[in-house]
Amino acid sequence: MSGDRRVRRTRRLIQEALVALILEKGYEAVTVTDVIERADVGRSTFYSHFTDKHDVLLSNLDDHDFLRPAPDSGGGLFAFSLPMFEHARERGRLVRALLGRRGGGPLLAHGERLLAEIVRRELLAAGARPSGALDLLVVCVVGAYMGLLRAWVDGETAASPAELDATFRTAVEPGVRALIDGDVPYPHGRDE
Amino acid sequence: MSGDRRVRRTRRLIQEALVALILEKGYEAVTVTDVIERADVGRSTFYSHFTDKHDVLLSNLDDHDFLRPAPDSGGGLFAFSLPMFEHARERGRLVRALLGRRGGGPLLAHGERLLAEIVRRELLAAGARPSGALDLLVVCVVGAYMGLLRAWVDGETAASPAELDATFRTAVEPGVRALIDGDVPYPHGRDE
Protein backbone atom coordinates (compact mmCIF):
# COMPACT_ATOMS: atom_id res chain seq x y z
CA MET A 1 0.00 0.00 0.00
CA SER A 2 1.53 3.24 -1.09
CA GLY A 3 0.91 6.80 -0.03
CA ASP A 4 -0.84 8.52 2.81
CA ARG A 5 -3.56 6.59 4.59
CA ARG A 6 -5.82 9.64 4.51
CA VAL A 7 -5.55 9.83 0.76
CA ARG A 8 -6.44 6.19 0.29
CA ARG A 9 -9.36 6.51 2.63
CA THR A 10 -10.76 9.60 0.95
CA ARG A 11 -10.42 8.26 -2.56
CA ARG A 12 -12.03 4.99 -1.60
CA LEU A 13 -14.95 6.69 0.13
CA ILE A 14 -15.61 8.84 -2.92
CA GLN A 15 -15.39 5.95 -5.35
CA GLU A 16 -17.72 3.79 -3.29
CA ALA A 17 -20.18 6.63 -2.89
CA LEU A 18 -20.31 7.20 -6.63
CA VAL A 19 -20.91 3.54 -7.41
CA ALA A 20 -23.67 3.31 -4.83
CA LEU A 21 -25.35 6.45 -6.15
CA ILE A 22 -25.14 5.33 -9.77
CA LEU A 23 -26.93 2.15 -8.83
CA GLU A 24 -29.63 4.18 -7.12
CA LYS A 25 -30.19 7.06 -9.53
CA GLY A 26 -28.19 6.41 -12.67
CA TYR A 27 -24.99 8.17 -13.66
CA GLU A 28 -26.51 11.30 -15.17
CA ALA A 29 -28.60 12.06 -12.13
CA VAL A 30 -25.73 11.88 -9.66
CA THR A 31 -24.18 15.22 -8.74
CA VAL A 32 -20.86 15.98 -7.14
CA THR A 33 -22.78 17.36 -4.21
CA ASP A 34 -24.51 14.01 -3.80
CA VAL A 35 -21.20 12.21 -3.82
CA ILE A 36 -19.49 14.35 -1.19
CA GLU A 37 -22.52 14.12 1.07
CA ARG A 38 -22.68 10.36 0.77
CA ALA A 39 -18.94 10.01 1.20
CA ASP A 40 -19.02 12.55 4.05
CA VAL A 41 -16.15 14.46 2.58
CA GLY A 42 -15.50 18.16 2.17
CA ARG A 43 -16.13 19.80 -1.15
CA SER A 44 -12.60 21.08 -1.54
CA THR A 45 -11.34 17.65 -0.66
CA PHE A 46 -13.23 16.15 -3.57
CA TYR A 47 -11.76 18.57 -6.05
CA SER A 48 -8.26 18.08 -4.70
CA HIS A 49 -8.48 14.43 -5.74
CA PHE A 50 -10.66 14.43 -8.84
CA THR A 51 -11.48 16.95 -11.49
CA ASP A 52 -15.12 15.88 -11.78
CA LYS A 53 -17.61 13.02 -11.71
CA HIS A 54 -16.21 11.40 -14.79
CA ASP A 55 -12.73 11.37 -13.36
CA VAL A 56 -13.93 9.27 -10.43
CA LEU A 57 -15.42 6.81 -12.86
CA LEU A 58 -12.14 6.45 -14.71
CA SER A 59 -10.23 5.96 -11.47
CA ASN A 60 -12.47 3.00 -10.75
CA LEU A 61 -11.46 1.62 -14.09
CA ASP A 62 -7.79 1.85 -13.22
CA ASP A 63 -8.00 0.43 -9.72
CA HIS A 64 -9.98 -2.62 -10.68
CA ASP A 65 -8.81 -4.04 -13.96
CA PHE A 66 -12.31 -5.09 -14.66
CA LEU A 67 -12.25 -5.11 -18.40
CA ARG A 68 -8.90 -6.65 -19.05
CA PRO A 69 -9.24 -10.36 -18.52
CA ALA A 70 -7.77 -11.71 -21.77
CA PRO A 71 -5.27 -13.81 -19.82
CA ASP A 72 -3.49 -15.21 -22.82
CA SER A 73 -4.38 -15.92 -26.40
CA GLY A 74 -4.37 -19.62 -25.72
CA GLY A 75 -7.60 -20.87 -27.27
CA GLY A 76 -8.79 -20.33 -30.80
CA LEU A 77 -10.85 -17.48 -32.18
CA PHE A 78 -12.64 -15.26 -29.65
CA ALA A 79 -10.79 -16.73 -26.72
CA PHE A 80 -11.61 -13.59 -24.75
CA SER A 81 -15.33 -14.25 -24.83
CA LEU A 82 -16.04 -16.69 -22.03
CA PRO A 83 -13.47 -15.38 -19.52
CA MET A 84 -14.79 -11.89 -20.04
CA PHE A 85 -18.39 -12.85 -19.37
CA GLU A 86 -17.30 -14.73 -16.27
CA HIS A 87 -15.19 -11.86 -15.08
CA ALA A 88 -18.19 -9.59 -15.47
CA ARG A 89 -20.35 -11.87 -13.39
CA GLU A 90 -17.84 -12.00 -10.56
CA ARG A 91 -17.63 -8.24 -10.28
CA GLY A 92 -21.41 -8.02 -10.68
CA ARG A 93 -22.16 -4.88 -8.70
CA LEU A 94 -19.35 -2.77 -10.00
CA VAL A 95 -19.77 -3.81 -13.61
CA ARG A 96 -23.49 -3.19 -13.44
CA ALA A 97 -22.90 0.31 -12.15
CA LEU A 98 -20.24 1.23 -14.65
CA LEU A 99 -21.21 -0.55 -17.84
CA GLY A 100 -24.99 -0.65 -17.70
CA ARG A 101 -27.44 1.80 -19.15
CA ARG A 102 -27.67 3.35 -15.69
CA GLY A 103 -23.97 4.01 -15.98
CA GLY A 104 -24.82 6.39 -18.78
CA GLY A 105 -22.51 4.53 -21.09
CA PRO A 106 -19.55 6.89 -20.84
CA LEU A 107 -17.47 3.80 -20.20
CA LEU A 108 -19.13 1.68 -22.81
CA ALA A 109 -17.28 3.61 -25.46
CA HIS A 110 -14.03 2.99 -23.62
CA GLY A 111 -14.82 -0.70 -23.28
CA GLU A 112 -15.65 -0.94 -26.94
CA ARG A 113 -12.36 0.55 -27.97
CA LEU A 114 -10.52 -1.86 -25.71
CA LEU A 115 -12.41 -4.83 -27.04
CA ALA A 116 -12.03 -3.68 -30.63
CA GLU A 117 -8.27 -3.80 -30.21
CA ILE A 118 -8.44 -7.32 -28.86
CA VAL A 119 -10.72 -8.54 -31.62
CA ARG A 120 -8.62 -6.88 -34.26
CA ARG A 121 -5.50 -8.62 -33.05
CA GLU A 122 -7.27 -11.96 -32.96
CA LEU A 123 -8.55 -11.63 -36.48
CA LEU A 124 -5.13 -10.66 -37.76
CA ALA A 125 -3.64 -13.63 -35.95
CA ALA A 126 -6.27 -15.80 -37.60
CA GLY A 127 -5.06 -14.77 -41.00
CA ALA A 128 -7.06 -11.69 -41.93
CA ARG A 129 -5.39 -8.86 -43.79
CA PRO A 130 -5.54 -5.27 -42.56
CA SER A 131 -8.12 -3.31 -44.56
CA GLY A 132 -11.13 -1.10 -44.25
CA ALA A 133 -13.27 -4.18 -44.50
CA LEU A 134 -11.53 -5.75 -41.52
CA ASP A 135 -12.22 -2.69 -39.41
CA LEU A 136 -15.90 -2.91 -40.27
CA LEU A 137 -15.92 -6.57 -39.40
CA VAL A 138 -14.39 -5.75 -36.04
CA VAL A 139 -17.14 -3.22 -35.44
CA CYS A 140 -19.71 -5.90 -36.16
CA VAL A 141 -18.19 -8.44 -33.82
CA VAL A 142 -17.69 -5.94 -31.02
CA GLY A 143 -21.23 -4.70 -31.46
CA ALA A 144 -22.63 -8.19 -31.11
CA TYR A 145 -20.52 -8.94 -28.04
CA MET A 146 -21.22 -5.68 -26.26
CA GLY A 147 -24.88 -6.09 -27.04
CA LEU A 148 -24.93 -9.36 -25.16
CA LEU A 149 -22.87 -7.98 -22.30
CA ARG A 150 -25.14 -4.98 -21.95
CA ALA A 151 -28.26 -7.10 -22.10
CA TRP A 152 -26.94 -9.17 -19.21
CA VAL A 153 -25.76 -6.17 -17.24
CA ASP A 154 -29.16 -4.54 -17.57
CA GLY A 155 -30.86 -7.67 -16.37
CA GLU A 156 -32.64 -8.38 -19.64
CA THR A 157 -31.47 -11.98 -19.56
CA ALA A 158 -30.72 -14.55 -16.93
CA ALA A 159 -28.44 -16.56 -19.18
CA SER A 160 -25.18 -17.90 -17.79
CA PRO A 161 -21.77 -16.85 -19.10
CA ALA A 162 -21.55 -20.16 -20.92
CA GLU A 163 -24.83 -19.54 -22.69
CA LEU A 164 -23.89 -16.00 -23.60
CA ASP A 165 -20.59 -17.21 -24.94
CA ALA A 166 -22.30 -19.95 -26.95
CA THR A 167 -24.76 -17.51 -28.49
CA PHE A 168 -22.01 -15.11 -29.41
CA ARG A 169 -19.84 -17.73 -31.05
CA THR A 170 -22.62 -19.43 -32.91
CA ALA A 171 -23.98 -16.19 -34.28
CA VAL A 172 -20.75 -14.60 -35.34
CA GLU A 173 -18.09 -17.24 -35.85
CA PRO A 174 -19.32 -18.85 -39.10
CA GLY A 175 -19.54 -15.56 -40.93
CA VAL A 176 -16.18 -14.39 -39.68
CA ARG A 177 -14.47 -17.64 -40.57
CA ALA A 178 -15.92 -17.59 -44.07
CA LEU A 179 -14.77 -14.02 -44.53
CA ILE A 180 -11.26 -14.68 -43.29
CA ASP A 181 -10.72 -17.89 -45.18
CA GLY A 182 -12.19 -16.41 -48.35
CA ASP A 183 -10.03 -13.36 -47.71
CA VAL A 184 -12.24 -11.15 -49.83
CA PRO A 185 -11.89 -7.47 -48.81
CA TYR A 186 -15.53 -6.56 -49.47
CA PRO A 187 -17.95 -9.31 -50.38
CA HIS A 188 -19.86 -7.34 -52.99
CA GLY A 189 -18.37 -3.86 -52.80
CA ARG A 190 -15.15 -1.96 -53.31
CA ASP A 191 -12.37 -1.70 -50.78
CA GLU A 192 -12.07 1.54 -48.73
CA MET B 1 -50.58 22.42 -41.84
CA SER B 2 -52.45 22.72 -38.60
CA GLY B 3 -52.39 25.32 -35.86
CA ASP B 4 -51.13 28.84 -35.48
CA ARG B 5 -48.37 29.93 -37.83
CA ARG B 6 -46.49 31.49 -34.93
CA VAL B 7 -46.48 28.20 -33.10
CA ARG B 8 -45.14 26.32 -36.10
CA ARG B 9 -42.47 28.93 -36.62
CA THR B 10 -41.33 28.88 -33.02
CA ARG B 11 -41.20 25.12 -32.75
CA ARG B 12 -39.28 24.83 -35.98
CA LEU B 13 -36.75 27.47 -34.94
CA ILE B 14 -36.12 25.67 -31.67
CA GLN B 15 -35.76 22.26 -33.28
CA GLU B 16 -33.35 23.55 -35.91
CA ALA B 17 -31.32 25.39 -33.32
CA LEU B 18 -30.95 22.25 -31.23
CA VAL B 19 -29.82 20.13 -34.17
CA ALA B 20 -27.28 22.74 -35.21
CA LEU B 21 -25.92 23.04 -31.70
CA ILE B 22 -25.68 19.29 -31.21
CA LEU B 23 -23.58 19.07 -34.34
CA GLU B 24 -21.32 21.79 -32.99
CA LYS B 25 -20.92 20.85 -29.35
CA GLY B 26 -22.56 17.48 -28.77
CA TYR B 27 -25.84 16.86 -27.03
CA GLU B 28 -24.63 16.97 -23.45
CA ALA B 29 -22.92 20.32 -23.85
CA VAL B 30 -25.95 22.08 -25.30
CA THR B 31 -27.96 24.10 -22.78
CA VAL B 32 -31.47 25.44 -23.04
CA THR B 33 -29.98 28.90 -22.85
CA ASP B 34 -27.88 28.13 -25.92
CA VAL B 35 -30.93 26.96 -27.80
CA ILE B 36 -33.10 29.97 -27.11
CA GLU B 37 -30.29 32.32 -28.00
CA ARG B 38 -29.63 30.54 -31.27
CA ALA B 39 -33.32 30.30 -32.06
CA ASP B 40 -33.78 33.92 -30.96
CA VAL B 41 -36.73 32.99 -28.84
CA GLY B 42 -37.81 34.06 -25.38
CA ARG B 43 -37.09 31.81 -22.44
CA SER B 44 -40.71 31.53 -21.40
CA THR B 45 -41.58 30.74 -25.00
CA PHE B 46 -39.31 27.74 -24.95
CA TYR B 47 -40.86 26.31 -21.84
CA SER B 48 -44.36 26.90 -23.12
CA HIS B 49 -43.62 24.52 -25.99
CA PHE B 50 -41.21 21.98 -24.53
CA THR B 51 -40.48 20.71 -21.09
CA ASP B 52 -36.73 20.45 -21.65
CA LYS B 53 -33.91 19.65 -24.06
CA HIS B 54 -34.84 16.02 -24.35
CA ASP B 55 -38.40 16.87 -25.25
CA VAL B 56 -37.19 18.82 -28.27
CA LEU B 57 -35.19 15.80 -29.36
CA LEU B 58 -38.22 13.56 -29.19
CA SER B 59 -40.31 16.04 -31.15
CA ASN B 60 -37.75 15.76 -33.93
CA LEU B 61 -38.27 12.04 -33.86
CA ASP B 62 -41.99 12.40 -34.36
CA ASP B 63 -41.86 14.98 -37.14
CA HIS B 64 -39.35 13.09 -39.26
CA ASP B 65 -39.91 9.38 -39.34
CA PHE B 66 -36.22 8.89 -39.62
CA LEU B 67 -35.88 5.41 -38.25
CA ARG B 68 -38.84 3.70 -39.75
CA PRO B 69 -37.91 2.76 -43.29
CA ALA B 70 -38.73 -0.97 -43.34
CA PRO B 71 -41.05 -0.47 -46.31
CA ASP B 72 -42.22 -4.04 -46.58
CA SER B 73 -40.79 -7.43 -45.74
CA GLY B 74 -40.32 -8.20 -49.41
CA GLY B 75 -36.79 -9.61 -49.63
CA GLY B 76 -35.33 -12.43 -47.61
CA LEU B 77 -33.59 -12.27 -44.25
CA PHE B 78 -32.51 -8.83 -43.01
CA ALA B 79 -34.43 -7.02 -45.71
CA PHE B 80 -34.37 -3.92 -43.54
CA SER B 81 -30.61 -3.60 -43.70
CA LEU B 82 -29.82 -1.83 -46.96
CA PRO B 83 -32.86 0.49 -47.03
CA MET B 84 -32.08 1.58 -43.50
CA PHE B 85 -28.46 2.42 -44.26
CA GLU B 86 -29.58 4.34 -47.32
CA HIS B 87 -32.25 6.16 -45.41
CA ALA B 88 -29.64 7.16 -42.87
CA ARG B 89 -27.39 8.55 -45.58
CA GLU B 90 -30.16 10.63 -47.09
CA ARG B 91 -31.00 12.29 -43.82
CA GLY B 92 -27.29 12.56 -43.08
CA ARG B 93 -27.22 15.73 -41.01
CA LEU B 94 -30.18 14.96 -38.83
CA VAL B 95 -29.27 11.35 -38.23
CA ARG B 96 -25.72 12.31 -37.37
CA ALA B 97 -26.98 14.77 -34.83
CA LEU B 98 -29.47 12.47 -33.21
CA LEU B 99 -27.95 9.01 -33.40
CA GLY B 100 -24.23 9.65 -33.14
CA ARG B 101 -22.08 9.67 -30.05
CA ARG B 102 -22.36 13.45 -30.12
CA GLY B 103 -26.08 12.94 -29.79
CA GLY B 104 -25.39 11.45 -26.40
CA GLY B 105 -27.11 8.28 -27.42
CA PRO B 106 -30.42 8.96 -25.68
CA LEU B 107 -32.06 7.93 -28.91
CA LEU B 108 -29.81 4.97 -29.60
CA ALA B 109 -31.69 2.96 -27.02
CA HIS B 110 -34.95 3.85 -28.71
CA GLY B 111 -33.58 2.86 -32.10
CA GLU B 112 -32.32 -0.42 -30.74
CA ARG B 113 -35.68 -1.36 -29.33
CA LEU B 114 -37.32 -0.56 -32.65
CA LEU B 115 -34.80 -2.57 -34.60
CA ALA B 116 -34.97 -5.47 -32.16
CA GLU B 117 -38.67 -5.79 -32.86
CA ILE B 118 -38.09 -5.85 -36.59
CA VAL B 119 -35.32 -8.44 -36.35
CA ARG B 120 -37.35 -10.60 -34.04
CA ARG B 121 -40.25 -10.67 -36.44
CA GLU B 122 -37.95 -11.53 -39.32
CA LEU B 123 -36.35 -14.40 -37.49
CA LEU B 124 -39.72 -15.80 -36.49
CA ALA B 125 -40.89 -15.50 -40.08
CA ALA B 126 -37.76 -17.37 -41.12
CA GLY B 127 -38.72 -20.31 -38.98
CA ALA B 128 -37.17 -19.66 -35.59
CA ARG B 129 -39.07 -20.61 -32.46
CA PRO B 130 -39.68 -18.12 -29.65
CA SER B 131 -37.27 -18.76 -26.78
CA GLY B 132 -34.73 -17.14 -24.55
CA ALA B 133 -32.09 -18.16 -27.02
CA LEU B 134 -33.86 -16.32 -29.81
CA ASP B 135 -33.95 -13.14 -27.78
CA LEU B 136 -30.23 -13.35 -27.21
CA LEU B 137 -29.66 -13.92 -30.89
CA VAL B 138 -31.69 -10.81 -31.65
CA VAL B 139 -29.49 -8.85 -29.26
CA CYS B 140 -26.44 -10.07 -31.14
CA VAL B 141 -27.77 -9.13 -34.54
CA VAL B 142 -29.01 -5.74 -33.43
CA GLY B 143 -25.70 -5.07 -31.72
CA ALA B 144 -23.78 -5.81 -34.88
CA TYR B 145 -26.06 -3.65 -37.02
CA MET B 146 -26.14 -0.69 -34.67
CA GLY B 147 -22.38 -0.94 -34.33
CA LEU B 148 -21.99 -0.45 -38.05
CA LEU B 149 -24.56 2.32 -38.16
CA ARG B 150 -22.90 4.17 -35.32
CA ALA B 151 -19.46 3.75 -36.83
CA TRP B 152 -20.72 5.36 -40.02
CA VAL B 153 -22.60 8.09 -38.22
CA ASP B 154 -19.52 8.99 -36.21
CA GLY B 155 -17.45 9.18 -39.35
CA GLU B 156 -15.22 6.25 -38.49
CA THR B 157 -15.74 4.77 -41.93
CA ALA B 158 -16.36 6.10 -45.40
CA ALA B 159 -18.01 2.90 -46.60
CA SER B 160 -21.13 3.12 -48.73
CA PRO B 161 -24.50 1.75 -47.63
CA ALA B 162 -23.95 -1.20 -49.96
CA GLU B 163 -20.64 -2.01 -48.32
CA LEU B 164 -22.05 -1.68 -44.83
CA ASP B 165 -24.93 -3.92 -45.79
CA ALA B 166 -22.58 -6.48 -47.29
CA THR B 167 -20.39 -6.55 -44.20
CA PHE B 168 -23.39 -6.96 -41.94
CA ARG B 169 -24.90 -9.80 -43.92
CA THR B 170 -21.66 -11.67 -44.45
CA ALA B 171 -20.71 -11.48 -40.81
CA VAL B 172 -24.02 -12.40 -39.28
CA GLU B 173 -26.11 -14.31 -41.79
CA PRO B 174 -24.27 -17.66 -41.84
CA GLY B 175 -24.42 -18.06 -38.10
CA VAL B 176 -28.05 -17.06 -37.89
CA ARG B 177 -29.06 -19.37 -40.71
CA ALA B 178 -27.26 -22.29 -39.14
CA LEU B 179 -28.95 -21.59 -35.82
CA ILE B 180 -32.40 -21.31 -37.33
CA ASP B 181 -32.16 -24.32 -39.59
CA GLY B 182 -30.61 -26.43 -36.87
CA ASP B 183 -33.29 -25.10 -34.53
CA VAL B 184 -31.22 -25.84 -31.47
CA PRO B 185 -32.27 -23.59 -28.54
CA TYR B 186 -28.79 -23.26 -27.07
CA PRO B 187 -25.85 -24.74 -28.96
CA HIS B 188 -23.97 -25.99 -25.93
CA GLY B 189 -26.05 -24.81 -22.97
CA ARG B 190 -29.47 -25.14 -21.41
CA ASP B 191 -32.52 -23.21 -22.50
CA GLU B 192 -33.61 -20.16 -20.42
Next chain:
DNA sequence: TTCGATAACGAACAGAATGTTCTGGAGGAC
Protein backbone atom coordinates in the same frame (compact mmCIF):
# COMPACT_ATOMS: atom_id res chain seq x y z
C1' DT C 1 6.94 11.04 21.52
C1' DT C 2 7.66 14.87 19.01
C1' DC C 3 7.44 17.60 14.94
C1' DG C 4 7.12 19.22 10.27
C1' DA C 5 4.46 18.22 6.24
C1' DT C 6 0.29 17.53 4.22
C1' DA C 7 -4.40 16.40 3.90
C1' DA C 8 -9.08 17.48 5.19
C1' DC C 9 -12.60 20.69 6.84
C1' DG C 10 -15.99 24.09 6.04
C1' DA C 11 -17.57 28.19 4.69
C1' DA C 12 -17.91 31.36 1.34
C1' DC C 13 -17.83 32.80 -3.39
C1' DA C 14 -18.64 33.78 -8.50
C1' DG C 15 -20.66 31.89 -12.40
C1' DA C 16 -23.84 29.32 -15.03
C1' DA C 17 -28.04 26.74 -15.80
C1' DT C 18 -32.74 25.47 -14.76
C1' DG C 19 -37.57 26.25 -14.60
C1' DT C 20 -41.33 29.67 -13.08
C1' DT C 21 -43.97 33.85 -13.07
C1' DC C 22 -45.64 38.19 -14.61
C1' DT C 23 -46.83 42.26 -17.64
C1' DG C 24 -47.22 44.49 -21.79
C1' DG C 25 -47.38 44.18 -26.61
C1' DA C 26 -47.65 42.07 -31.25
C1' DG C 27 -49.40 38.82 -34.46
C1' DG C 28 -52.76 35.77 -36.42
C1' DA C 29 -57.52 33.76 -37.01
C1' DC C 30 -62.15 34.68 -38.10
Next chain:
DNA sequence: GTCCTCCAGAACATTCTGTTCGTTATCGAA
Protein backbone atom coordinates in the same frame (compact mmCIF):
# COMPACT_ATOMS: atom_id res chain seq x y z
C1' DG D 1 -61.58 45.27 -37.41
C1' DT D 2 -61.77 42.78 -33.33
C1' DC D 3 -60.63 39.46 -30.15
C1' DC D 4 -57.78 36.04 -28.52
C1' DT D 5 -53.63 33.68 -28.45
C1' DC D 6 -48.89 33.66 -28.48
C1' DC D 7 -44.47 35.89 -27.68
C1' DA D 8 -40.76 38.99 -25.54
C1' DG D 9 -38.34 40.26 -21.77
C1' DA D 10 -37.09 40.61 -17.30
C1' DA D 11 -36.93 39.13 -12.77
C1' DC D 12 -36.70 35.43 -9.57
C1' DA D 13 -35.62 31.26 -6.51
C1' DT D 14 -32.99 27.18 -6.79
C1' DT D 15 -29.45 24.09 -7.83
C1' DC D 16 -24.97 22.76 -9.22
C1' DT D 17 -20.18 23.67 -10.34
C1' DG D 18 -15.44 24.58 -9.41
C1' DT D 19 -12.25 27.63 -6.63
C1' DT D 20 -10.23 29.91 -2.66
C1' DC D 21 -8.49 30.36 2.01
C1' DG D 22 -7.70 30.08 6.94
C1' DT D 23 -8.00 26.56 10.40
C1' DT D 24 -7.67 22.03 12.31
C1' DA D 25 -6.41 17.13 12.48
C1' DT D 26 -3.86 13.41 10.99
C1' DC D 27 0.02 11.12 9.15
C1' DG D 28 4.86 9.32 8.70
C1' DA D 29 9.42 9.67 10.00
C1' DA D 30 12.96 10.71 13.12
